[in-house]
Amino acid sequence: MARTTTMRLIELMVLREDIHSVLKYLGELGEFQFQQEFASDSSDSAKRLNPDASVFERLQQVRAALDLPDLDGYKGSVPLPSDADFESATKIIDSVEDIHKKELTAVDEEKRAVSAYREALAFANLKVSYSDLESLSFLTLRIGKIDPEKIDDLKARLGSRGIIVRLGDDDSRILAASSKKARFALDGELKEAGFTELQVPKDFKGIPDEVLLTLERNKTEAAAALEEIQTERRNFAETHKDELYRLLQIYSIGSQIYSVENSLESTEFVYRITGWIPAFLIRKVMKDLDELTQSRAGIREFLPTEVPSVISGQEKVPVQVKHGKIVSNFERMIFSYGSPLYGTIDPTPFVALFFTVLFGIMFGDAGQGLCFLIIGILCCLKKIKISGWEKFGGIFCCIGISSTIMGLLTGEFFANETLLRPFALWVTGLFGTPHAPILHMMPSSDPASITRMFAFFGFTISIGFIINSCGLIINIINQFSLRRIGKALFGKTGISGAVFFWYVIIFAVRVALFKHAPAAYDWVIISVSLFLTACSEIFQRLVDGERPILENGLFSAVIGAVVEIIEVISSYLSNTVSFVRVGAFALAHAVLGYIINTFVELAPGAGGIAVAILGNAIVVVLEGMIVAIQVVRLQYYEFFSKFFSETGREFKPFSFVYKETV
Template sequence: MFKPLQMRRIRILVLDSYLDRVMNVLGKLRSVQITEVKEGEKEISREKILERYSSLLNSIYYLIDVLKIRDEEIERVSVPEKSSGEYLNEMEKNINSIVEEAESISERLEKISGERKILKSNEFALNCLSSLGIDAGWLGTSDFLYVTAGFLDPGDVEELKLRVRETTKEDHIILMESFKDRILAIVVTLKGHQNDVEGVLKGLRFDALELTNKNLREIKERLESIKEIEDRLHKDLDRIRDEHSKDILVAKEMAQIEKNTQEMVLNLGKTDRVYTINGWIPAREVDNLVREVREASDGCAVIRIYEPEPDEMVPVLLDNPKPFKPFESITEMFGLPSYNEIDPTPIIAITFPLIFGLMFGDVGHGAVLALAGLGMIFMKKGNESYWNFGMILLYCGIFAIIFGFLYGSIFGNEEILSNLYEDLGVGHTYTTPHGEFRTLWMSPTHNMMELFGIALFVGVLHMGLGLIASAVNKVQESGLSSIVPSLSKLWFFCGEVTIIALIFRFPIPLFIQVAEMYPLSDIVLYGICIPVALMLISELIHELHPFGVKKLLGAVGTGLFDVFETSSMFLSNTISYSRIGILAVIHAMMMMAIYKICSMEMISNIFILSIMIVVGGNILVLVLEGLIVFIHTIRLHFYEWFTKFYGAGGIKYSPFIIERRYTELTD
């Protein structure tokens, strides 16, 4: 916690005859990230095996598609341990025989399906012509006439009549009938106008009827025959699926495992008979790795374990307790911490729902969010993304409930909890034109300034944690010499907040009390001047090696600019946290407006309408403002907090994993 998991660099030297067994062990351990150590020419035999596995997988996916095989739970199949090449030869033989049989049936189905579509089109066309009393035999060119039929869009009908009239000089007949959303048109004209009429029809997107068979009875008989053939062929495919679906699923898993393994093997270094496996592994998994690899290689492997070098890019695996795990997804949205950097996830796990609850405090709305989170957790078991988001919603809902009790609000109603607090004799009483009510802590609509002060205080604590984390990171990176400028920034920040509280009279807890206890001159001296001096001295010491007047002036200028930039950044970031109070007030005001509307005489007399407005208003606030509050909570962490200390320069730990769902290895 607070730091990524300790990693170790490994190097394994293994004889080629044991490589497949060792790779299977590494995949089963799921803890080794393999890195590429060999550039240039790859081992030709392994590349050919990889190509064959890729081709085999294409055949398997073809069978899955043609036979409509679904992933399903089957009894695991015991697979004897063999070399990758032996697995490949066996699977290619089995799969190719199934492909040959299925492909033959599929091609026949595709061919006969094409014939069925053509016949269906002919049948439809003949039925359309029949409805107009047109014999299909009339279509075409005779000694004197040209007859054609086809479909066009309704919007082109008038254009067709006009242009055919202009072309044929009234020597034509046009019959029309509407079918669905298109118009069937039959055009009859003299044979001499054929070419001109065909040109007109092409310009109007006229889909001429193309009849390969003009005998309706023969078409229907052939369609019935095709249906029988298709049914028989589909049954043949079903038989193949029933006989071989298990074998195909097992082959898919085995081929994918071996393909992934061969891709990894191509990245390994190799001498004549020895392969070199380089990678990273969590320190706590080292003993298990050594034991398993030695057992798999019968002791014919050399394993070396190394500490990471100071400037080495080490893959990052976050290590947090399970309750904090969901918030790793928020950390990763911004970027992973570098290996030696503080992991902010444990702090986010506390501050994220806390800030969300401050802005969205309502018992009812919080309960709905918590239930929604529980629903995502239980309905999407096994889906890590849903589990993470569901847990975050659950935590945010719980904190919204807590602050809802403190604000005295249930679905925006302040009377229910007010009566409870009055019976218990706890809380603070507020007087309004409509009567009195109680809250356990404060009312966002009646304690706006106090709430803004609390919001800024939360911001100060939040950014203060960031500055402390920054100091820790810099000490780890540069040693204790960096602690003075880091702590000077924190000191300067506290002094600046105290002056803000004094000048603007913001009731920021602790800081407003300090501001009232001491004169402004003392606050400026001890809270601003001294930390600024320390920051400038640190800058000068850092820059003046060797000493020079120009370097001195440059260092002073750089230091003063940094002070100004730091001051403006602290000011804008601190004020930014006022959004916590603003959104809390907006939440309360929106609910107040909804109940105010419902209390209007013309609405309150209609019970169903009042209920609809209350329910609809709550849903609107829950969804719309809930989303806004969530986005602003993320923003405060990403832009106001992370920028104080977080570099996010880590690379993700990606171990080599062999997933087995349908198979298990046996000795």
């Protein structure tokens, strides 16, 4: 069985002149985890110690000002920042800042020109002298701005006490008029509506046409000037895009190196680096670092059993698992639950197999399975990029294949039960009398159908027995590997619990299927194994040499044993029966397919096609999610619970990650 990757702790003593090149090597290697955790510091003092972070931040501002999309990662090998790179970055930053200032000035000029033109246009239709209108003894006039949405409400509230006249094309400019007697009511309503009065010259008669033309020409020239500067910005972005992206990558790495360097133990001339690395890389790393520093670096290697913090239990050795392309897709399912302990069995291959098989059994349809397979292939080819779902491409491929195989057995293709009939007849004909489908799932009034259904439920329980047994075996091996002999021999998930579980299952099968009568030795084996399991704490302390054996007294031990008996029986029973849901979901999927197929046959022509598409889409999305959740639940609660009694520390190596801010 595969185990977690063997790790080593290495200690590096690096001269100040080599620290950047060594950290760059480790970051690009992506297989070195620092022994101490580094906390990111965004304080001003930290930024002063990280000049590359300041340059990177300014380059990001330049990229945003040029309306260029950000990078999603590094493109090939990236060197460390040099003096020439700093000069290039400074030149680009200064040029873009100059263009940005000119653009802001041009934007303000355009706004002023547009505002002046609109103000003038608002009074273009006022051809009577304002002073003449205001001198009327019976008339009160107010000219100004108001929210256009409030004009109708203002008119309604004024009623016959005044009138509102819109000025020009801008709805926010109005002329309000009322009698002198109603001027106080007019001013009150205008104030309530948020009216802002404009100061108009006494002899004002409107805006002459030549003035309007001049203002319009100024507006057009300001817009043209702004467009010219924006064109300059776009041209600059196009010609300097590649160089800007190159500098962003360089200073992203440089800023991360500075960040780590500031957190290391150091003297005036030497830095000390300690961290974990896979054992199979030790010789290569030592050779590369020796060449990189021209033999100026000191390197020491330690076994985990030689590290004081590990021996004392203050530190856990980080856990790394290595797999091929298919199994590696299921790694996150392990680490989302918890990391295995270092030196124990890697459960990822088991999870990959069990998840694929269980999903296929519960979601058996060849057509719908092909949909998952196609989605998985597109994700693997990076053709689908939706919120990170592309990283599950391998899982989609696996469940697509298993669902397709199960669909071929049950004869379902997009809920249709006739399209695969020739295939079923051909396959079954090779082994005897042809019949379709190969595996009957839909129940009927035929007694044989009920028998087949219960046989299928028995099959799913058998799968559960296998999965539970694998969990028990993994735990027993792990406990022996960790030299916890007492836990390996006794307890619900130790040898005594496993013997109880296995023998009860064998005993039940013998009695139910083979009509064997219970014998005395059956009860002896069951009783002894249950007793050893129930009193596991006592026997564990006895085997491991811990004293006193009865830590909390005899009465407490008896109560604990009784509770443990109830726990062992109920948990093993629920762990086994829980896999009935696999058969239940498989049956439910077949029923849903039958319902969809029935509606398709009832709907004529295009209606039937629409029903088929909609029904299958709902099944693929909703039932696919439900089945996936159930499979994950079975893995977590039935399989992982057997050996995941304690979690380890996930291996998270130092590597460069392009990001917008540091």
